[in-house]
Amino acid sequence: MIGRRALCYASAPMAIFIDSSDPKEIADLFAWGVLSGVTTNPLIIAKESPDADLGECIRNVLAVSWGDVSVELTTETESEMLAEAELYHAWDPKRITIKVPFSETGLRVLHQLAKRNVKTNVTCLMAMNQAYLAALAGATYVSIFSGRVRDMGYDVRPVISGTRNVLEREGLASKIIVGSMRHLMDVNEALEAGAHVPTITPPILRKMVWHPRTIETINEFNTAWRNRGKK
Numbered sequence: 001m002i003g004r005r006a007l008c009y010a011s012a013p014m015a016i017f018i019d020s021s022d023p024k025e026i027a028d029l030f031a032w033g034v035l036s037g038v039t040t041n042p043l044i045i046a047k048e049s050p051d052a053d054l055g056e057c058i059r060n061v062l063a064v065s066w067g068d069v070s071v072e073l074t075t076e077t078e079s080e081m082l083a084e085a086e087l088y089h090a091w092d093p094k095r096i097t098i099k100v101p102f103s104e105t106g107l108r109v110l111h112q113l114a115k116r117n118v119k120t121n122v123t124c125l126m127a128m129n130q131a132y133l134a135a136l137a138g139a140t141y142v143s144i145f146s147g148r149v150r151d152m153g154y155d156v157r158p159v160i161s162g163t164r165n166v167l168e169r170e171g172l173a174s175k176i177i178v179g180s181m182r183h184l185m186d187v188n189e190a191l192e193a194g195a196h197v198p199t200i201t202p203p204i205l206r207k208m209v210w211h212p213r214t215i216e217t218i219n220e221f222n223t224a225w226r227n228r229g230k231k
């Protein structure tokens, strides 16, 4: 049955994806060795590369990264979405992950793609019940939007932990991506609540490195080393 595969959570490596379409940033951050994939969406691409051809933009992203690269559908009928998905999938069938906006039509498209073994990322999810349906229909990833849930005044942690619990209990193979991160604390909370994959913007990823006490300590050590032997 599509969507119910053997669980391997205990042995699956944790992953971080970068939420960007900027090849320069992506190349720079993949060099850290901490990233396993890329998520894009129409808003990110419209902001970062307003004049770019989508195919060229995604090929540039593929060239400087590894792992799954999510590309979102922008059409709205089932036949258009399937044709769009086919076009994107052909760019790199092993790595392109079709981001399917969640809706009744989205579920039908998702299920068709899952039956063809096309990787999918069901996006714009705000609630556990939505993620559960997407997982049942065969989603490779279900994307919960942390910042947008919080913008509505709700705590996103029960959405993430509830989704993780139901996926594990029902033996569903979908992995939970948590995106729409606004602050570093959102990343920590998503991981603690059970996200498999936080997808993080470049500025927030850089904040994960930074700590004033770390900088101070390294400076103290290096200053002592430079001044060794001096009275």
Ligand code: E4P
Pocket: 019, 039, 040, 041, 043, 044, 123, 143, 145, 147, 148, 178, 179, 180, 181, 199
């Ligand atoms: C995730 O896959 C989305 O691209 C992204 O995180 C959406 O975030 P936003 O709420 O900042 O638009």
